[in-house]
Each structure stands twice: as C-alpha cells, then as structure tokens.
Amino acid sequence: MKIAVLPGDGIGPEIVAQAVKVLKALKLNIDMTEAPIGGAGYESAGDPLPDATLKLAKEADAVLLGAVGDWKYDKLERHLRPERGLLRIRKELNLFANLRPALLYPELASASTLKPEVVSGLDIMIVRELTGDIYFGQPRGISTLENGEREGINTMRYSESEIRRIGRVAFDIAMKRNKRVCSVDKANVLETTELWRQVMIKLSSEYPEVELSHMYVDNAAMQLIRAPKQFDVMVTGNIFGDILSDEASMLTGSIGMLPSASIDANNKGMYEPSHGSAPDIAGKDVANPLATILSVAMMLHYTFNDEANAQKIEHAVKSALVLGCRTADIWTEGCKKVGCNEMGDVVASALN
Numbered sequence: 001m002k003i004a005v006l007p008g009d010g011i012g013p014e015i016v017a018q019a020v021k022v023l024k025a026l027k028l029n030i031d032m033t034e035a036p037i038g039g040a041g042y043e044s045a046g047d048p049l050p051d052a053t054l055k056l057a058k059e060a061d062a063v064l065l066g067a068v069g070d071w072k073y074d075k076l077e078r079h080l081r082p083e084r085g086l087l088r089i090r091k092e093l094n095l096f097a098n099l100r101p102a103l104l105y106p107e108l109a110s111a112s113t114l115k116p117e118v119v120s121g122l123d124i125m126i127v128r129e130l131t132g133d134i135y136f137g138q139p140r141g142i143s144t145l146e147n148g149e150r151e152g153i154n155t156m157r158y159s160e161s162e163i164r165r166i167g168r169v170a171f172d173i174a175m176k177r178n179k180r181v182c183s184v185d186k187a188n189v190l191e192t193t194e195l196w197r198q199v200m201i202k203l204s205s206e207y208p209e210v211e212l213s214h215m216y217v218d219n220a221a222m223q224l225i226r227a228p229k230q231f232d233v234m235v236t237g238n239i240f241g242d243i244l245s246d247e248a249s250m251l252t253g254s255i256g257m258l259p260s261a262s263i264d265a266n267n268k269g270m271y272e273p274s275h276g277s278a279p280d281i282a283g284k285d286v287a288n289p290l291a292t293i294l295s296v297a298m299m300l301h302y303t304f305n306d307e308a309n310a311q312k313i314e315h316a317v318k319s320a321l322v323l324g325c326r327t328a329d330i331w332t333e334g335c336k337k338v339g340c341n342e343m344g345d346v347v348a349s350a351l352n
C-alpha cells in the first residue's frame with residue numbers, strides 16, 4: 001500500500017499525525033511519504049499544489065489529507081491560494097465522487113445541538129459530485145462592464161455522463177444500505193439540475209430495488225434539521241453537496257467527527273476530514289482527530305478493500321468514546337477532556 005500523506009495547514013499536521021499513528025499501530029505493510037499542499041505548498045514551492053506533491057499523489061494508491069487554508073493567504077492571487085491546491089488535486093486525480101457519512105454515535109447524542117430523539121440512530125451517506133458544477137464551469141471571472149460597474153460570473157454546468165457516473169456511485173452504495181436514494185436538485189429553477197433529475201430517473205430503471213425520491217435543495221436543507229432520519233443516501237451536485245454535508249455534520253455533534261472519501265472510477269481515493277484547517281485552534285492540541293482517523297478507516301474500506309482493519313479502527317474510535325474521552329468540541333459534563341494527541345493515543349491503544 002502506497003499512501004501519500006499531505007498534512008496541509010492549520011490543524012492539518014496535528015490531526016494527520018494521529019491518523020498516521022493509528023495506521024502504524026495496525027502494523028500493515030504500508031509505505032507512507034509526506035509532502036506539502038495548500039499554504040504549506042505555497043511556502044515551500046510557491047505553489048499550493050507543488051509538482052512533486054502532485055507526482056507523489058498520482059503514484060500513490062491513496063492520499064491522506066489534513067486540511068488546507070489560512071486567512072493569512074486570503075490576499076494572494078486566486079491561483080496561489082491554498083484552496084486552489086485542493087480543487088486542483090481533486091480534478092487532477094479525477095476524484096469525482098465525494099462520500100460523506102453522517103453517523104451519530106449514541107455516546108454523542110447529547111453533543112448535538114438538536115434534540116437527542118431527532119438525531120439518535122442517524123446514519124446518512126451524502127454522495128456529492130466533486131469535479132463539476134459551478135465550481136469548475138466556464139466562463140467564470142470578474143469583468144468590468146461598459147458602464148464601469150463590475151460583474152461576477154460563474155457557470156453551473158453538468159453533462160449527462162457526469163451525472164450518470166455520480167448517480168451510479170449513489171445507487172451502488174444504496175444497494176449495500178437501506179436501498180433508498182434521495183436526489184437533491186433545484187429542478188424548478190435551474191436547467192442544469194432539471195437535466196440532473198431526468199438522468200437520475202432514467203438511471204433508476206437499472207436499480208429496480210432502490211427507491212428513488214427527489215427533493216429541492218432548499219427543502220433538503222430544512223428536512224435535514226427537521227427529520228434527518230428520513231434519509232439513507234443523498235446524492236447531489238458539487239455546490240449543494242458542499243453546503244448540505246456541512247449542515248449534516250452538525251447533526252452528529254461536531255464537524256470534527258466527520259470523515260470523507262473522494263474516489264475515482266477505480267477506487268483510488270483521497271481521504272480527509274470534512275472540516276477545514278481551523279486556524280483558530282491550530283497548534284493548541286485541542287483539535288478533534290477522529291474525523292481524520294475515521295477517514296483512514298474509509299481508505300481501508302474503499303481503496304484497499306480491507307474491511308477487517310477498517311472495522312477495527314471504527315470500533316477503536318467507539319471504544320474511546322465509550323471510555324468517556326472527548327476533545328473540547330464534543331465534550332459534555334462528566335466526560336474526560338483530552339487533547340488531540342491523547343485522543344490519538346487512546347484510539348491507537350484501543351485497536352488491540
């Protein structure tokens with residue numbers, strides 16, 4: 001197994017160190033090589049995605065990423081900003097499917113801002129398209145009109161084949177779960193998503209066992225808060241998925257609990273927590289490393305097909321929670337507050 005380890009910025013290095021610790025404790029035959037990305041890439045090579053980092057990522061079977069970004073880079077030209085490195089690596093590796101499970105551990109039911117009865121038992125898989133949509137569509141940019149006023153343009157765009165391949169991922173995952181797919185669009189207003197809906201309906205005929213439903217994105221945002229347990233698999237485009245998956249993260253208590261996988265057509269993947277680089281808490285040993293550790297479990301599951309070790313990690317995370325260990329973001333009265341490093345130690349030792 002060849003893994004490219006890209007810690008990135010902010011809390012990235014701290015949380016990735018815990019995930020690496022857990023992987024090493026499994027004593028697998030893994031070759032891990034580290035490289036800079038994001039702000040760290042800009043600092044070391046003047047590029048948020050240095051050529052050497054991209055080469056390493058292309059040659060690896062999987063990529064473990066921390067997070068990128070810091071407000072201090074906001075004044076850089078757009079193509080030099082950390083987030084461009086992230087968008088580029090996803091595009092270069094053709095990681096078109098982003099899987100974000102939102103699963104509530106019963107031990108954390110009281111850490112959610114929603115009532116325990118609304119979220120307890122929650123288990124949603126959000127499948128977000130990652131390489132298309134308004135984030136990549138051309139034309140884009142800011143131009144000056146004849147009257148001197150400036151105008152910003154982005155283009156929402158999806159081809160039938162792009163919609164079909166992300167739809168397939170969602171239907172395949174639903175077949176292994178509760179066989180329900182909710183496709184989220186804005187087909188009443190946006191033609192791009194009208195096509196999205198038509199393609200999903202056509203594709204569903206190949207999956208007669210899966211129940212397909214449709215929901216407008218504004219309603220989906222509301223339903224996720226009102227009655228989130230109604231969902232099994234949600235599939236949606238890049239921008240809607242970006243927003244809905246962050247919303248879903250709060251159902252689980254903290255964004256620090258949510259792993260993610262971004263995979264290509266051959267199950268090569270990049271695995272990263274759903275959150276950002278949290279510059280406000282970087283370097284303080286308070287970040288929650290569980291989303292990153294759970295991302296490694298997803299890596300073992302989706303890229304390496306190693307279900308036994310993936311489950312070992314998931315059980316070890318659960319054990320740490322059952323023991324009452326909590327980082328600050330999920331801490332409640334009566335639990336033991338631990339730092340990022342200690343949480344990594346507890347999970348690693350719970351593996352055995």
Ligand code: NAD
Binds near residue numbers: 011068274
């Ligand atoms: P963020 O996810 O970094 O932080 C949002 C809030 O959640 C903050 O209060 C932070 O302290 C908290 N938080 C996040 N992860 C946590 C963890 N593991 N444990 C405990 N608390 C955690 O989002 P933001 O503040 O909007 O963005 C900060 C930077 O991250 C920006 O530069 C942004 O561009 C970047 N970003 C990167 C990614 C990525 O690398 N995939 C995703 C989103 C944002």
